[in-house]
Amino acid sequence: MPQGIIKTMNIWKYYGVTHADHLVMNPTSEAKTDEFISLLPLKNTPNARVLDIASGKGEQLLRIIEKYDATGVGIDISPYEVEASTKRAAERGLQNKVEFIEGDGAKQDFEPSSFDLAMCLGASWVWGGHLGTIEALKKLVKPGGLMVLGEPYKLKEPEPGYIEAEPDFAPSMVTHAENVEIAQNAGLKLLYAIASDHNDWDRYEGLRLRAAELFAEENPDDPDAIEILEKQRGEHDTYLKHGRDTVGWAIYMFRAP
Template sequence: MELLRLPTDAQVVDIACGKGEFLIRLAETYGARGLGIDISPFFIAEAERRIDLRTPGGGIGFTRMNGADFKPDEPERLDLASCIGASWVFGGHAETLEALYPMVRPGGWIVVGEPYWRQEPPEDYLKASGIAKEAFGSHYSNAQAGERLGLDLVHAIASDKDDWDRYEGLQWYATNEYASTHPDDPDLAAVVERVEKDKETYLRWGRDTLGWAIYLFRRRIRRDQ
């Protein structure tokens, strides 16, 4: 967050903002103003509740819509545009960068989060997870997608296996807790079966195969630089 060094009242947008945590932190740190977009009414409601608690009266708003349909009022005016963990909105990692590029001013930031293959994905893993091999590239190819567009990769933050263990493990824990307190839920068996399948897939293959990183790209002052 501190690496961004945004100007006061920076103009920002976060596509597929979820519960708004990234935008809320930008508002807390820089007084950022702008918009969070998500297709889920539940996430939008929670984002609005959180920002009212933490930065009441600020300049961040949230709206429910398909992020691919968003167009800023003016091109090349935003200080930051982000899409973290939702490149499917635009059809892939490179397509996400291409969509965000014209939104930001020269010198502005594009922040994306994207999986990558740590190693050649085993066929059994692809079959069990339902992920197509071509869905993701390597850590290097994720970086190069921005460079080819005229962005400088300024920083990358890659999750390690401990981060993955915590992320996955909290889902197992939450499912177990829910099962113990809601034994009569008619959907419980299906939920537990899915989570157990995902757990096995992660432990057998996913932990060593799939990575995740947040990429901080900066738009060059001149595209041909």
């Protein structure tokens, strides 16, 4: 999840390659993804409008639209993800109910108070962190609307080696309880939280490594293959040595005031 330093390649290509086999681009399992979607209190909301900022492959938005009477908009800065999610919406016959837009989530001009549900799973850096994300999405949901946020949290204090490897991320983590408290202090009501375990994380991180290794094997002439592989191997090593025991991840479901 944390962002490392890219030397020359396009960062969105790196994400596209390393997430080639993920439907959900965060450490939540498929089963937990379905569980949080089934727990969204949207059954009595006709024509629900749903916004997903940093929508990735669009899987969560597509499943919400399949389950409820809803339409949606997904924004992602990566052309790779927008192309993939648009294609998948068409394959599932949802092209008239959902639109995926390429752009910076922080620079969109949506009408205030116009969504029944606004989500941001795993991209709170778009607004400078958890609180910034809460404040941004709070303006976009209707009074009493839903906000779903996916956010890392610390399981223990990060070791110096982890801080050195992830200086922009490791020192700023807060606990699971603090993620909730920050939202509550901003006026949100916690409805539910679903946390990932080691298996979920191992799958998320392992699929990234596998994808990079296979990409390098299958595309030896790609100009970015070596850089992708080196970066991904480094991130996986940091995960094994530090991240696995230090970082948790949860999807938080809140009711806006």
